[in-house]
Amino acid sequence: MAHSFPEEVLEHVFSFIDSDKDRNAVSLVCKSWYEIERWCRRKIFIGNCYAVTPRIMIRRFPELRSVSLKGKPHFADFDLVPEGWGGYVDPWVSAMGRAYPLLEELRLKRMVVSDDTLEMVSKSFKNFKVLVLSSCEGFTTDGLASIAANCRNLRELDLRESDVEDLGGNWLSCFPESCTSLVSLNISCLGSEWSLRNLSALERLVGRSPNLRRLRMNRAVPLDKLANLLRRAPYLVELGTGAFSSELHPDVFSNLSGAFSGCKELRALSGFWDVVPAYLPAVYTICSGLTSLNLSYAAVQSSDLVKLITQCQNLQRLWVLDYIEDSGLEALAESCKNLQELRVFPSDPFAAEPNVTLTEQGLVAVSEGCPKLESVLYFCRQFTNDALFTIAKNRPSLTRFRLCIIEPRTPDYITLEPLDAGFGAIVQNCKELRRLSLSGLLTDRVFEHIGTHAKKLEMLSIAFAGDGDLGLHHVLSGCESLRKLEIRDCPFGDKALLANAAKLETMRSLWMSSCSVSFEACKLLGQKMPRLNVEVIDERGPPDSRPESCPVNTVYIYRSIAGPRLDMPAFVWTMDEELALRLS
Amino acid sequence: MELQLGLALAPPIQNPDKCLDLKICGFEPNEQVGSTPWTMSYDGASAKNEYYVKNKRSFIEAFGNVVEVEEGHTPKTTLPLVSWSDQPHEEKEDNCGRRKMCKRLIIERNQGVIVGWPPINSLRKKLLYQHHHHHQNQHGRIENNRTDESRPHSRSNSMYVKVKMEGVAIGRKIDLNLYHSYQTLKENLISMFSKNPRSELDVSANYTLAYQDREGEWLIAGDVPWRAFINSVHRLEILNNAGSVPSRTLIDEVAKRMRGPVIRVRSLVIPGNPGERIEVYADKLEATGHGANAK
Numbered sequence: 001m002a003h004s005f006p007e008e009v010l011e012h013v014f015s016f017i018d019s020d021k022d023r024n025a026v027s028l029v030c031k032s033w034y035e036i037e038r039w040c041r042r043k044i045f046i047g048n049c050y051a052v053t054p055r056i057m058i059r060r061f062p063e064l065r066s067v068s069l070k071g072k073p074h075f076a077d078f079d080l081v082p083e084g085w086g087g088y089v090d091p092w093v094s095a096m097g098r099a100y101p102l103l104e105e106l107r108l109k110r111m112v113v114s115d116d117t118l119e120m121v122s123k124s125f126k127n128f129k130v131l132v133l134s135s136c137e138g139f140t141t142d143g144l145a146s147i148a149a150n151c152r153n154l155r156e157l158d159l160r161e162s163d164v165e166d167l168g169g170n171w172l173s174c175f176p177e178s179c180t181s182l183v184s185l186n187i188s189c190l191g192s193e194w195s196l197r198n199l200s201a202l203e204r205l206v207g208r209s210p211n212l213r214r215l216r217m218n219r220a221v222p223l224d225k226l227a228n229l230l231r232r233a234p235y236l237v238e239l240g241t242g243a244f245s246s247e248l249h250p251d252v253f254s255n256l257s258g259a260f261s262g263c264k265e266l267r268a269l270s271g272f273w274d275v276v277p278a279y280l281p282a283v284y285t286i287c288s289g290l291t292s293l294n295l296s297y298a299a300v301q302s303s304d305l306v307k308l309i310t311q312c313q314n315l316q317r318l319w320v321l322d323y324i325e326d327s328g329l330e331a332l333a334e335s336c337k338n339l340q341e342l343r344v345f346p347s348d349p350f351a352a353e354p355n356v357t358l359t360e361q362g363l364v365a366v367s368e369g370c371p372k373l374e375s376v377l378y379f380c381r382q383f384t385n386d387a388l389f390t391i392a393k394n395r396p397s398l399t400r401f402r403l404c405i406i407e408p409r410t411p412d413y414i415t416l417e418p419l420d421a422g423f424g425a426i427v428q429n430c431k432e433l434r435r436l437s438l439s440g441l442l443t444d445r446v447f448e449h450i451g452t453h454a455k456k457l458e459m460l461s462i463a464f465a466g467d468g469d470l471g472l473h474h475v476l477s478g479c480e481s482l483r484k485l486e487i488r489d490c491p492f493g494d495k496a497l498l499a500n501a502a503k504l505e506t507m508r509s510l511w512m513s514s515c516s517v518s519f520e521a522c523k524l525l526g527q528k529m530p531r532l533n534v535e536v537i538d539e540r541g542p543p544d545s546r547p548e549s550c551p552v553n554t555v556y557i558y559r560s561i562a563g564p565r566l567d568m569p570a571f572v573w574t575m576d577e578e579l580a581l582r583l584s
Numbered sequence: 585m586e587l588q589l590g591l592a593l594a595p596p597i598q599n600p601d602k603c604l605d606l607k608i609c610g611f612e613p614n615e616q617v618g619s620t621p622w623t624m625s626y627d628g629a630s631a632k633n634e635y636y637v638k639n640k641r642s643f644i645e646a647f648g649n650v651v652e653v654e655e656g657h658t659p660k661t662t663l664p665l666v667s668w669s670d671q672p673h674e675e676k677e678d679n680c681g682r683r684k685m686c687k688r689l690i691i692e693r694n695q696g697v698i699v700g701w702p703p704i705n706s707l708r709k710k711l712l713y714q715h716h717h718h719h720q721n722q723h724g725r726i727e728n729n730r731t732d733e734s735r736p737h738s739r740s741n742s743m744y745v746k747v748k749m750e751g752v753a754i755g756r757k758i759d760l761n762l763y764h765s766y767q768t769l770k771e772n773l774i775s776m777f778s779k780n781p782r783s784e785l786d787v788s789a790n791y792t793l794a795y796q797d798r799e800g801e802w803l804i805a806g807d808v809p810w811r812a813f814i815n816s817v818h819r820l821e822i823l824n825n826a827g828s829v830p831s832r833t834l835i836d837e838v839a840k841r842m843r844g845p846v847i848r849v850r851s852l853v854i855p856g857n858p859g860e861r862i863e864v865y866a867d868k869l870e871a872t873g874h875g876a877n878a879k
Contacts, residue, residue: 078700084754349702569754
């Protein structure tokens with residue numbers, strides 16, 4: 001059967017198969033399909049860089065062109081992972097430099113990247129096209145200069161939310177004059193102070209990039225430069241402005257407005273740092289074409305926000321600060337019937353009193369008015385079970401629901417009950433829910449609901465919730481599709497963890513910090529489950545310097561075929577028996 | 585009065601293989617968790633446990649800055665005090681423990697030290713801080729956004745700076761808001777970095793704490809008042825008095841300021857007195873550039 005088609009034909013057929021899942025399925029059909037498939041796979045996504053080694057990847061897939069890697073766990077975004085934990089990309093780049101000279105794309109998330117690594121990337125891969133560094137750190141503008149100078153065919157340089165040390169050089173001018181291949185440039189995370197040399201380098205670069213479609217600038221680019229930049233790149237599809245403020249001057253305004261109206265392809269807008277509201281109308285001419293609007297850095301009053309948003313009838317994604325308030329969200333619900341994703345961020349989360357009127361009402365209004373809503377991230381200070389019932393009833397199509405009530409353990413503010421029933425309604429009605437973050441006062445009951453109903457849930461984030469092991473047991477035993485579970489400050493202990501040890505091998509990772517998992521349980525898990533890496537993070541010193549029953553600060557468990565990692569810092573201990581013995 | 589956390593501590597597992605699968609052990613979903621054998625026991629051994637348990641709440645506690653609560657302390661009225669009375673499945677001691685844990689969280693919250701909550705990333709926190717300065721200044725333009733771009737600086741919450749120790753490859757990040765004196769800072773840093781906290785070698789006197797200020801100067805910590813130090817410190821380094829091999833950080837810093845690689849650092853003079861500059865004698869490849877510390 002496998003012999004009826006020559007390899008070349010099969011390979012050609014496989015080349016139409018893009019998704020990883022499908023490719024994996026193909027490779028399981030028979031040995032010869034496995035072989036053919038592995039030689040023609042061009043793209044790989046590795047969700048945990050410690051689950052596999054570069055050598056294993058290279059051995060199985062010798063002809064990759066595109067590699068995506070993720071390093072630190074998600075909670076690293078919130079300072080819960082100490083500096084030096086790991087996630088170094090250098091060994092990967094070294095190995096790939098030798099094995100994949102034709103590599104074109106590298107996408108990294110939450111990894112540590114050094115200037116040396118960037119230089120190696122720029123020199124090892126002659127046809128390098130795409131570099132995306134999402135929430136990465138460890139490099140400076142010198143590293144960027146190597147990329148700019150050496151990557152002749154660079155199409156995409158995207159530094160989204162990375163922590164880049166600005167050494168003050170003029171790295172943008174390192175792009176050779178002959179470089180005209182840029183399609184996408186995102187430097188929005190860079191600093192807010194730039195010299196005139198940087199600005200003119202940017203202008204020249206934009207001017208000689210006819211294929212540029214996505215440009216996200218940093219705060220340092222002043223408003224009066226924006227019009228010129230737009231005129232040089234009228235085919236932009238996505239724009240991130242720099243600072244959106246200037247002395248009020250009619251000329252600047254009309255110039256800007258004219259420039260915007262020339263950008264007829266514009267679909268996404270972001271940036272808007274330091275917004276002076278009087279300049280917002282400059283973008284009105286392109287509002288009807290916008291599908292994505294990120295105003296989450298714009299400290300602007302609700303009325304100004306509403307005036308802008310109500311012009312964007314085709315909006316599919318809106319990110320905004322809670323200055324929008326309930327009234328603004330009601331207006332949004334009236335105007336933007338195509339809305340799919342809403343994120344509302346807090347403008348002053350550390351204040352004791354709320355500074356804006358943003359309550360559960362706003363989200364309820366959007367759930368009523370926007371029939372296509374599927375993704376929500378909402379920070380607020382109060383909620384009720386009733387509101388959650390209503391949202392669940394209105395929008396059974398929700399796939400991502402993240403609610404963050406700012407004060408931990410806040411109950412339903414009207415009934416003073418836990419929010420178990422409300423979240424229960426969400427998981428029961430929204431059968432396609434893939435991602436959920438909980439907050440507010442929650443008992444084990446909510447986990448019973450989740451375990452019973454959330455069968456498609458892939459990622460769950462829990463904080464300051466639950467009563468005991470039963471809660472965790474419900475989740476681990478009930479959620480069949482669970483891949484990532486992250487928990488902080490919950491009274492979950494050993495029992496549920498050990499009872500569901502086998503489940504952990506079906507997941508990418510489990511993070512538990514400030515819970516009640518004992519060192520002993522971690523050791524047991526590490527010793528009994530060779531395909532799990534069980535790592536204890538504890539800055540108090542070695543866990544065996546305390547009683548075994550003592551809870552560890554953090555345990556991070558992930559499946560791996562690479563064995564325990566060897567680059568752990570002093571405050572991370574592996575529970576793998578062999579390695580621990582070897583190192584002691 | 586020391587705050588005691590009541591958390592369920594597991595007794596030693598008698599039969600590891602069996603208990604790995606609780607179904608064999610007869611674990612029923614309806615079973616009330618918190619009944620035997622997973623209850624807390626207050627025997628002699630656990631007196632020490634409580635100390636460690638107390639220290640486990642967050643990374644903050646690891647540095648010894650434990651929040652101490654008076655028995656009669658009442659939390660701020662603006663923050664909701666959750667009523668725990670209707671928790672039917674709880675063991676009595678757990679209930680008590682969690683109420684105290686809740687109190688502690690409220691106290692922590694008053695001092696703004698719940699690490700990583702609410703879950704906002706550092707880029708956004710930095711911007712929130714800058715927004716508030718803008719509003720406070722009531723000017724048309726941003727006045728006071730000159731916070732160090734490389735240091736996330738949120739308003740009332742945390743002040744992280746990088747710390748490196750001579751001879752230790754991996755640096756740390758610490759929150760300076762948790763300390764109130766040079767002494768506590770230095771001691772905690774040394775115990776954080778040292779492999780054996782009880783060793784004779786890791787005594788405060790054997791180390792010197794140096795810091796880099798906003799202007800890029802490296803100074804010995806200790807001369808200026810603590811508040812002034814906090815406002816100007818950019819980065820910390822712990823130097824070993826015994827051997828004066830300059831660390832990678834110092835060398836890198838000097839190299840950056842001189843805009844070129846330093847081929848050899850000849851010597852490092854650590855002054856005896858706080859406030860004096862550290863002098864770095866180095867040979868450089870290029871004559872261009874300037875570095876205040878290079879000679």
